[in-house]
Amino acid sequence: MAAFDVIDIVLAYQGLPTGAFLRYAFEYSDLPIEGAHSLGALDAANLVGYGFASDAHLYAVPFGMIVPSGFGDVTITNSYGD
16 A cells, blocks of 8 residues: 555545545536545545535445535445455
């Protein structure tokens, strides 16, 4: 695992913006997130929570992640392999 991955994980779990979060917020704000997997689900959930994305479909949400409710339409898929 690269150092920037660890930093992104720490930032995302705290609800702070990562590089991917900022890029989405500036370039794609208000568009739905069709799918975010694992660590990308952290950013997607934070984007919906802050109101930068209207809705998101999250796959394999990491342990300990709190998914926002009441801010948009968030669906979660966890399957046998996740």
